[in-house]
Amino acid sequence: MNFFDKLQASILQNQSLLFVSLDPNPELLPAHYTSEDIIANLHNWLEFIIRETSDYVCAYKPTFGLYQALGIPGLELLENTLAIIPSHIPVILDAKHSDLNSSTVFAHRVFTQLNVDAVTLSPYTGQDHVAPFLVYLDKAVFILCSTSNPGAEALQKYPSEESPLYLQVVKESRNWGTPEQLGLEVGTTNTEVLARIRSTAPERVIMARSIWSQGSNIKEILAAGLNKNGDGLLIPVPQDILSQPQLAAQIQSLRAEINQAKTDIVGNASTCALWLPDVSVVSLHPQQDLILQLYDVGCIMFGSFVQASGATFPYYIDLRKIISNPQIFNQVLTAYAEILNHLQFDRLAGIPYGSLPTATGLSLRLHCPLIFPRKEVKAHGTRRLIEGNFHPGETVAVVDDILITGKSVMEGAQKLKSEGLNVQDIVVLIDHEQGVKARLLDHGYQAHSVFTLSEITETLYQCGRINQEQFLAFYESTG
Ligand SMILES: O=c1ccn([C@@H]2O[C@H](COP(=O)(O)O)[C@@H](O)[C@H]2O)c(=O)[nH]1
Numbered sequence: 442m443n444f445f446d447k448l449q450a451s452i453l454q455n456q457s458l459l460f461v462s463l464d465p466n467p468e469l470l471p472a473h474y475t476s477e478d479i480i481a482n483l484h485n486w487l488e489f490i491i492r493e494t495s496d497y498v499c500a501y502k503p504t505f506g507l508y509q510a511l512g513i514p515g516l517e518l519l520e521n522t523l524a525i526i527p528s529h530i531p532v533i534l535d536a537k538h539s540d541l542n543s544s545t546v547f548a549h550r551v552f553t554q555l556n557v558d559a560v561t562l563s564p565y566t567g568q569d570h571v572a573p574f575l576v577y578l579d580k581a582v583f584i585l586c587s588t589s590n591p592g593a594e595a596l597q598k599y600p601s602e603e604s605p606l607y608l609q610v611v612k613e614s615r616n617w618g619t620p621e622q623l624g625l626e627v628g629t630t631n632t633e634v635l636a637r638i639r640s641t642a643p644e645r646v647i648m649a650r651s652i653w654s655q656g657s658n659i660k661e662i663l664a665a666g667l668n669k670n671g672d673g674l675l676i677p678v679p680q681d682i683l684s685q686p687q688l689a690a691q692i693q694s695l696r697a698e699i700n701q702a703k704t705d706i707v708g709n710a711s712t713c714a715l716w717l718p719d720v721s722v723v724s725l726h727p728q729q730d731l732i733l734q735l736y737d738v739g740c741i742m743f744g745s746f747v748q749a750s751g752a753t754f755p756y757y758i759d760l761r762k763i764i765s766n767p768q769i770f771n772q773v774l775t776a777y778a779e780i781l782n783h784l785q786f787d788r789l790a791g792i793p794y795g796s797l798p799t800a801t802g803l804s805l806r807l808h809c810p811l812i813f814p815r816k817e818v819k820a821h822g823t824r825r826l827i828e829g830n831f832h833p834g835e836t837v838a839v840v841d842d843i844l845i846t847g848k849s850v851m852e853g854a855q856k857l858k859s860e861g862l863n864v865q866d867i868v869v870l871i872d873h874e875q876g877v878k879a880r881l882l883d884h885g886y887q888a889h890s891v892f893t894l895s896e897i898t899e900t901l902y903q904c905g906r907i908n909q910e911q912f913l914a915f916y917e918s919t920g
Pocket residue numbers: 748749756757758759760795841842843844845846847848849850
């Protein structure tokens with residue numbers, strides 16, 4: 442089970458978004474732990490915390506630095522702490538690891554020897570630092586985006602309030618790993634910061650820190666940090682509760698308060714959507730997140746665009762950009778693969794140039810050889826019409842990005858057929874509709890698409906990405 446599934450199962454089982462920091466800090470040790478052996482006192486206290494909370498929280502977060510500060514006995518204490526955490530509850534080791542040179546060995550140590558489920562990382566050294574951790578596919582990382590100490594503002598809010606570094610960290614780190622493997626650590630006393638991060642990264646798990654300031658309002662925190670499904674937010678148990686004797690009772694009551702506020706927020710949200718008079722009630726596409734991400738990285742644009750045919754459309758789709766966003770690219774490949782898995786073929790063919798990276802990714806993902814029909818046939822060298830090896834009589838599934846008139850994909854398919862290959866199925870990400878699939882069928886091709894343009898437009902409108910004018914312009918253009 443990967444980290445994300447383990448976390449979801451734990452949230453469900455304990456009906457809780459709360460997590461507990463395990464901090465072996467001698468200064469915070471409650472006074473009744475009086476043995477002369479500090480490590481034994483800390484162990485007993487941590488054991489008490491875990492025993493009292495394990496039915497009411499969804500994760501534990503041991504603070505690595507505090508264990509390290511106790512020397513060798515501290516590292517042994519960490520192993521003993523990990524051993525008493527019930528195995529179904531995920532452990533996020535709070536290491537804030539930041540050294541590029543030791544990232545590979547550190548990932549190996551924490552994931553294969555300490556066997557924790559996730560680790561916190563500092564973002565400054567970028568994707569190179571994160572990649573060795575993501576090699577462990579069932580594990581996850583949390584990227585530190587912001588902290589609440591006033592001294593950090595000069596960096597984290599640089600260069601401006603509108604475009605602060607902490608938001609750049611969020612935007613950039615979304616390209617480093619999938620939502621299942623990369624979450625965000627957000628320390629802040631300001632719910633506006635939390636809300637800005639949530640709207641920038643709607644798909645990420647956020648581990649909130651430092652949110653319990655004087656006068657904290659649970660409803661405000663949840664409204665700022667929850668995702669559209671009413672989860673995706675991990676909430677810390679306040680540190681001062683952990684030294685109190687009635688710990689279980691306190692956590693249960695905090696959990697109940699959070700769950701009530703959550704129900705209020707999620708309930709209200711769905712009621713609103715139903716009552717908005719100008720919103721169509723078609724159900725959102727199951728790949729709604731992917732549509733939003735494609736829009737957010739600029740693959741789907743609304744405006745006035747002249748197409749190759751000379752026609753003007755109120756949108757332009759540029760799927761060539763996805764190769765620069767590995768986690769979106771990965772999701773796109775999965776969406777194509779789900780369709781291709783139901784089809785029979787010997788080889789894949791990409792239509793140059795737009796769909797060649799996608800076809801290459803699918804060839805590797807599905808372990809299926811790739812060919813492609815050349816756009817321009819070379820006047821020198823091999824003068825090949827088709828690149829790659831094949832045998833006449835084989836069946837080819839064609840992969841393309843978007844169908845508008847179907848002209849380019851049919852030209853490509855015709856080249857494949859002229860060399861003795863069979864082409865039956867064409868798989869694209871987006872179908873512009875307006876009869877293009879029927880036209881292809883008339884020519885003997887069965888076209889399959891992940892999305893139709895109307896599904897995309899509905900989703901973007903319902904999620905507030907495009908306005909009514911853009912929405913209506915799309916429908917007017919489709920007659
Ligand atoms: O918004 C658009 C429109 C077109 N393209 C490119 O055109 C072909 C599909 O057009 P046909 O009329 O079906 O031949 C597509 O492969 C793209 O390369 C686009 O990218 N975005």
